[in-house]
Amino acid sequence: MDLNELLYHHQIALMSVSQAASRGHAAANFDLPLYYAKRINDYRDIRGLTGNLIMVGGAPRDVGLSGRVERDRYVGDML
Template sequence: MDLNQLLYQHQIAAMNQQHSRSTDDRETYFNLVEYYSKRIREFRAGAGLPRYVWPDQSLI
């Protein structure tokens, strides 16, 4: 999975967690959010990218 796919799946899991109705579903989506967070961190570290990227203020 590339970084965009990981970010997309992370966002979908976060939205599903927020809107889930049962405790079991919330827990499942919470675990998915954590799973994708870990994969995103590993991808960024493996690619030599910084953990966080802030927008260039000169462009705003």
């Protein structure tokens, strides 16, 4: 997935969790928003980008990275 797809799916997952909570449904065992946040972080980390999403108490916060990409590491659109 490219970054736009990951961000889209992350947003949909956040909205689904919010709707489930407001309707009183039990939370799933698998934290889908956190899964996509980690995928977004990996995508950004591989490319040396900053502004990672770190989930803290159910809400993302920005954390800067060093901005370096590992030498000889493939930088493509697929993880």
